[in-house]
Structure formats: structure tokens, C-alpha cells
Amino acid sequence: MIHFLNLIRWKNLLMIALMQYLVKYALLLPFHESHSVLTTLNDFNFFLLVLATLCIAAGGYVINDIYDVETDKINKPNQVIIHKHISEKNAYTLFIILNILGVGLGFYITNEINKSGFFAIFFIASALLYIYSTSLKQIALVGNIVVSIVVALSILLVGIIELIPAININNKAVQLTFINIIRDYAIFAFMINLIRELVKDIEDIDGDYKAGIQTLPIILGRERANKIAFFLSLIPICAITYYVITYLFKQQLVVGYFLILVIAPLIYVSIKLFSAQKKAQYKHISLVLKLVMLTGMLSLLLYNFILK
DSSP states (O other), rough: OOOHHOOOHHHHHHHHHHHHHHHIIIIGGGGGTOOOOOOOOOOHHHHHHHHHHHHHHHHHHHHHHTTTTHHHHHHOOGGGOTTTTTTHHHHHHHHHHHHHHHHHHHHHHHTTOGGGGGGHHHHHHHHHHHHHTTTGGBBTTTTHHHHHHHHHHHHHHHHHHHHHHGGTTHHHHHHHHHHHHHHHHHHHHHHHHHHHHHHHHTOOOOOHHHHHOOOOOHHHHHHHHHHHHHHHOOOOOHHHHHHHHITTOOOOOHHHIIIIIIHHHHHHOOOOOOOOOSSSHHHHHHHHOOOOOOOHHGGGHHHHHTTT
């Protein structure tokens, strides 16, 4: 059972579920009465939306591990699951089941809200994760961008499914305001994940080189890739600082939260990236970026103070 949970990256799945639940229950529902925010899904159907997302994401992790066996033997030999604990055939079966469940639930949800066209989002996300694992991850930076788009989409999906079908003439401005807030968080997730993907590529350079995968660090070299990661890490620092100064400067608690738990760790990451050389250093940076993603999303709990 533990090998199955590790294969589908249960910790990452918990993070995705938490992000989606925060968007609905910390950002949208509390403002149903005060700001007349309308949502589409009841609690059960929202659970199905989260489950659909998790199934597609888990399927992506499974197919990625199937195609990463050789590189994982070098980069993380103690964490190899395919062939060692779960056969490739069973992993493929699991991948198919998870995707059928995820896409099937997506089809059900979009038909329930009379927006069958939105079903394409689930199908495209599933297809992108498969294409990423089989070919795109071997193209420098393209694979990083694709997987970061899928991460951002998991957040944006809540806004698309919950808010767009409920838009009418009277509430259009309010609904769009909240869609824009969700969009900003999706952009934040995209930026942090893109940096983390690049950092992981630098960390895994040895295994990727032997497997013939053309990642950015392999094409440009570790030092140049490190500089790119460093400069990319400055973008969210500037963007979040601008966001806080422009929209949140009157809320001291909120400003303090962002400074201490989001901006400061990102500055720490930039400093560490500037001089990083060892595998353990990149692993540490990757962990800090994951924590920043968490603290960034938890800031949604502060909107009761921001939108009084």
C-alpha cells in the first residue's frame, strides 16, 4: 500500500486538494452573502471535481515514473517503485484506470452544470501529462512549462467551473473580480513550479544525461541553468512585492504574512540559488519552494481581512 501511495505522490495530491478546497471554502463561499458571490457546485459535486483532478494528477505521476525508471535508478535509486515493487503492467493498468476515472468525472461534472464544453479541460490536462512524460520532458524548458501550466490549471479550474456558469448581468463584475484573484494565484503557482522544475532538472542532471534527456542544464550546463533559475526566482519576488504594495498595503497582518512566509523564503531561495552547486543544496531549495507554494495558497485564509 505504501508503495502505491508513493507512486501516486500522495503528499503532492494532498497539496492539490488543499489548494482547491481553499479556493472554494476560504475565498468564494465566505463572500456569498457579503459580496453576492455565486458558485455552481454543491459540496458533493465539488468533492467530485477535486477527485477528478487528483485522479488525473495521480495518473500523470504514474506514467512519469514508468518512463523515468532508468533516470530514477541514477538520481534516486532508493525511491524506484516500478519493476521493484510494482510491475510495469500493473502501473500501466493503474494509469488507465485513474485517467478514465478523472476524465469520466470531469464529463459528469461539466454536464451537471450544463457546460459540456468545459470537459475539454480535463481531457487536455490528461493528454498533456501523458505527452509530457513520453516526449515533452525531453525538450528543454518545454516540459517544465507544460507541467507548470497543468499545476496552475488545477487552481484556475475551480474558478472556471464554480464562477463562470453562475455569471449573470447583475453579478458579472463581482464574479470576474474573484476569477481574477484565482487567476493571480494560478500565475503564482505557475511561476513557483517552473522554478522548482528547473531546480529539479539541475539536481537530476547526472541521471538525465545518461538517459539522453535534453534538459536545460544539460544543453547549457549547470552554471548557466543555475543563473537562469536565479533570475527566474527574482520574478515572483518582484511580482508579489508589487501585489502586496498595490492591493494589500493597508492590511498590516496580511502584509506581515506575505513578507515573512512568502517573500522572505523566496529571497532565501534566490540567495541559495546564487551559490548552489551540490545535489543536496538543490534538493533543499526544491523543498523550500514547495513550502512557499503551500504558504502562498494558505494566504487565501486571509481574505476575510482583505475583503471586509
